[in-house]
Amino acid sequence: NAGVMQNPRHLVRRRGQEARLRCSPMKGHSHVYWYRQLPEEGLKFMVYLQKENIIDESGMPKERFSAEFPKEGPSILRIQQVVRGDSAAYFCASSEGGVAVNEQFFGPGTRLTVL
Amino acid sequence: AQSVTQLDSQVPVFEEAPVELRCNYSSSVSVYLFWYVQYPNQGLQLLLKYLSGSTLVKGINGFEAEFNKSQTSFHLRKPSVHISDTAEYFCAVSDRNDMRFGAGTRLTVKP
Numbered sequence A: 001n002a003g004v005m006q007n008p009r010h011l012v013r014r015r016g017q018e019a020r021l022r023c024s025p026m027k028g029h030s031h032v033y034w035y036r037q038l039p040e041e042g043l044k045f046m047v048y049l050q051k052e053n054i055i056d057e058s059g060m061p062k063e064r065f066s067a068e069f070p071k072e073g074p075s076i077l078r079i080q081q082v083v084r085g086d087s088a089a090y091f092c093a094s095s096e097g098g099v100a101v102n103e104q105f106f107g108p109g110t111r112l113t114v115l
Numbered sequence B: 001a002q003s004v005t006q007l008d009s010q011v012p013v014f015e016e017a018p019v020e021l022r023c024n025y026s027s028s029v030s031v032y033l034f035w036y037v038q039y040p041n042q043g044l045q046l047l048l049k050y051l052s053g054s055t056l057v058k059g060i061n062g063f064e065a066e067f068n069k070s071q072t073s074f075h076l077r078k079p080s081v082h083i084s085d086t087a088e089y090f091c092a093v094s095d096r097n098d099m100r101f102g103a104g105t106r107l108t109v110k111p
Helices: none
Strands: A005-007 A010-013 A019-024 A031-037 A043-050 A054-055 A065-068 A075-079 A087-094 A110-114 B004-005 B010-014 B019-021 B025-026 B032-036 B044-048 B056-058 B064-068 B073-076 B087-092 B100-101 B105-109
Touching: A005 A087, A010 A019, A010 B044, A019 A110, A031 A075, A043 A065, A043 A075, A043 B100, A075 A087, B004 B087, B004 B100, B010 B019, B019 B105, B025 B073, B032 B064, B032 B073, B044 B056, B044 B064, B044 B073, B073 B087
Parallel strands: A010 A110, B010 B105
Antiparallel strands: A005 A019, A019 A075, A031 A043, A031 A087, A043 A054, A065 A075, A087 A110, B004 B025, B019 B073, B032 B044, B032 B087, B056 B064, B064 B073, B087 B100, B087 B105
């Protein structure tokens, strides 16, 4: 049973380009969470999705960031017109049920570098 | 909304010494509490969690944590650390719908 998969592991973009980060949850998991980790800081919640639905996006910046979790395929975190401040590690987690009592399993992260 | 405070950003300790990583939380509702560990260049792994029942929770790798409702704390402890315990440790709190993480404590175990 493969764990949470994220790709790419490392992504380099120039300012103004788009970044697409993919997350495949564990088999049987229908809940996906995205977090951002800035250097020397903790994890910051961004968005919580179930299949085809955004449940909580209170941590998402209002502009340039979007997320989806389609019926088929991985969850995508999309960052348009990237800026240097977007450089961070982005982690995806999945769980079998809701967050309260279900363990979140984390992927290895995507490290985004904006030049 | 809940929040988590990890009081120490860095904790250096010698091998085989005991360690306590502190975590305090605030919430207006009943919460569930978690400790995760992050090794370099990896994602987070669950160490232990408190959902209900006994306030002393035992996790993997010899770690344990005690839920103290009156002090709103969930400190992580290990009686004797190893070099391999060097990592970043995150405390997290969740209610029904979302989880919030502390800023992390970097544990460095020295020989």
